[in-house]
Amino acid sequence: MDQAHNRAIEALQPFIHLANSNSATSPRFVAQIITNATSHPHTYVFAELLETPTIQSLRAPDAPAEYQGYLKLLEIFAWGTWQDYQGIPDLPKLSAEQSKKLRLLTLITLTTKPKPLTYTSLQMALGLPSTGDLEALVTSAIYSGLLHARLSPTTTPPSVNVTSVAPLRDVQPASLSNMAIQLTEWEARCGQVVRDLEAEIQAVKLNAKRRAAKESSFERIFKARVDEHHVEIKSKGGGSRSGDARGGRGNKGKVLAMGYKREADDIEGDDGFFDAGEGMDIDEGAGAGRNNGSGSRTKRVLGERQF
Incomplete structure (x- = not known):
């Protein structure tokens, strides 16, 4: 062209x-x-x-x-x-x-x-x-x-x-004045469009800042809640483990104490027949039955007594 x-x-x-x-x-x-x-x-x-x-x-x-x-x-x-x-x-x-x-x-x-x-x-x-x-x-x-x-x-x-x-x-020379008027009006419309676009751009930027601030605040709150939850879980888990340790040591002490007590009972009831086997019945004699008055005989079991 x-x-x-x-x-x-x-x-x-x-x-x-x-x-x-x-x-x-x-x-x-x-x-x-x-x-x-x-x-x-x-x-x-x-x-x-x-x-x-x-x-x-x-x-x-x-x-x-x-x-x-x-x-x-x-x-x-x-x-x-x-x-x-x-x-x-x-x-x-x-x-x-x-x-x-x-x-x-x-x-x-x-x-x-x-x-x-x-x-x-x-x-x-x-x-x-x-x-x-x-x-x-x-x-x-x-x-x-x-x-x-x-x-x-x-x-x-x-x-x-x-x-x-x-x-x-x-x-045409006579149309120059009308053309100048049209160009002036067109320039005014273009200026208004530019101003409207700038206002829209500022509104978009402001909304973006507000949205970013809101998201940042939400992330901080969420992170704080997650950290608190982790601390709470750690505190509960630590107490349980320490309690289990203490409980384990206590139970072990109880088991040992019960074992010592049983051995002491066995030694206390030993009458020279310890090697006869655990749970072996021993007859103490016919005269022993008079102790019950019912003619029953008293049995002694190695390691423990029964009456």
């Missing part, structure tokens, strides 16, 4: 040189410069040519009326449309090359508007009688690098889908 713009500026330079030359003295010669410039296949911008004193001389009151229309024609090629040309009487008649060039320029202008580019609307705006003529013009614009587009003749309604357009139209 930039190449098309540079090519258009380069194509206009010879006509600018002619307009600034000493030979451009007659209105007829100036009108011929305008005709040749608007007929050239690669010229699509004309503001620089319009600003030359030679071209502006056609605006003078003493300029012949038959040539004054060429200045208006050049202005239409610079920022006007096909419908503008049709709406102004007494303008110079266009050649086939000029008609195609003005329609191509009009097509570029139409693509910048939000309205859908249907076949019907484009044919009316460009003054084309058939869809074949419209498709041929759009195809020529695509191959010339003026725009990137796709024809959709089978859609309902048939339309032209444009994706990009070359910056090849000049800006």
Whole structure:
């Protein structure tokens, strides 16, 4: 797209040189410069040519009326449309090359508007009688690098889908004030959007800090509770082990004491028959039965006594 713009500026330079030359003295010669410039296949911008004193001389009151229309024609090629040309009487008649060039320029202008580019609307705006003529013009614009587009003749309604357009139209001087107002309003909207985004960013950062502080507090509380639980488990486990040790030593003492007591009882009841075997019955004699008065005999078992 930039190449098309540079090519258009380069194509206009010879006509600018002619307009600034000493030979451009007659209105007829100036009108011929305008005709040749608007007929050239690669010229699509004309503001620089319009600003030359030679071209502006056609605006003078003493300029012949038959040539004054060429200045208006050049202005239409610079920022006007096909419908503008049709709406102004007494303008110079266009050649086939000029008609195609003005329609191509009009097509570029139409693509910048939000309205859908249907076949019907484009044919009316460009003054084309058939869809074949419209498709041929759009195809020529695509191959010339003026725009990137796709024809959709089978859609309902048939339309032209444009994706990009070359910056090849000049800006009308009277529209500069409106453009400045629109740019100022756009700048104000952009500033408001930036301020809103900054406020959202600050809110997100503040929420993130609060969430991080809350999570950190929760982690500290959780760690403290876990540490307390570990201390409690250690304290309970240590007391149980010490108690078991003490209990084990106490039980061992009791077992030893019981063993010593049993041995003492065995020694105390020993009557010389210890080697006869534990639990061996010994009859102490018939006279011993009188001690019970029932005729029963007293038995002595080694290691313990039974009565």
